[in-house]
Amino acid sequence: AQSVSQHNHHVILSEAASLELGCNYSYGGTVNLFWYVQYPGQHLQLLLKYFSGDPLVKGIKGFEAEFIKSKFSFNLRKPSVQWSDTAEYFCAVRDGSSNTGKLIFGQGTTLQVKP
Amino acid sequence: DVKVTQSSRYLVKRTGEKVFLECVQDMDHENMFWYRQDPGLGLRLIYFSYDVKMKEKGDIPEGYSVSREKKERFSLILESASTNQTSMYLCASTHDRFLHEQYFGPGTRLTVT
Structure with a gap:
């Protein structure tokens, strides 16, 4: 079965530090990739997505992610974090050949940014 | 803007009760x-529906059922709530489950005592 692994469960950074959150998935075929964010007390919202084309994807709020097919990875990056980036981040994968279209989510990474 | 709403933000029920979300x-x-969303486990799919009156089991359907009588409404039912169903429950929707992202509701935090 497909799985998604987020290596960092809890990350603590100071403001202006650079961020990279790891995401690896197990499926070798065509995939669609997503990063969602959940700010404290708010609903899950989409940060960015990759379906095809340029493997470097830019999202909202200065986030970007790079799809590296050979490494089965889709890591999330931000060059300089802000206190307002404190949130939980989820990587998700959709099997491109699936007849269900369902998303498989990683375990989530809690990011705490210290002012 | 897409809006997904859930009937309750917080719910407390007793073991054995029938619960509707x-x-x-x-x-x-x-x-x-x-x-359902649990710490350290991420989000796990319980059920989904791709049309009115249609439903498909997700990865953890045991102890749950669903109902989709109208296109805009999707209900999750816990026939007999148990303490291990204490969790955050998230609803999502999408126009095309193969091509588009999912939009999420605010969640219902259910506590079963």
């Missing part, structure tokens, strides 16, 4: 989903 979306989406 309601979800409504206002964007005429065909596809709706129920997940």
